Amino acid sequence: MDLNRAAWRKSTRSNANGQCVEIADNISGIVAVRDSKDPAGPALVVSSVAFGAFTASLKRR
Structure with missing residues (x-):
């Protein structure tokens, strides 16, 4: 997978x-x-769909 165009970002909640x-x-x-x-x-x-499902499950907790 070529990630050369990836725009990386950290969480605003990182320490x-x-x-x-x-x-x-x-x-x-x-x-x-x-x-x-x-x-x-x-x-x-991971797929965008899988990541969306993952983050949605975290928000429900």
């Missing part, structure tokens, strides 16, 4: 030391997730 995950949701049909401490490392790529 002061920046240890969090980043997501890129600007590529059609997918959302990529990576460790902010290792931006050159691997990324988890």
Whole structure:
């Protein structure tokens, strides 16, 4: 998966030391997730639909 066009962003709720995950949701049909401490490392790529279902389930808790 080519993520060269990915626009990565951190949560506004990330802590002061920046240890969090980043997501890129600007590529059609997918959302990529990576460790902010290792931006050159691997990324988890899921469908936009699956990521939407995941975040919706978190909001219900």
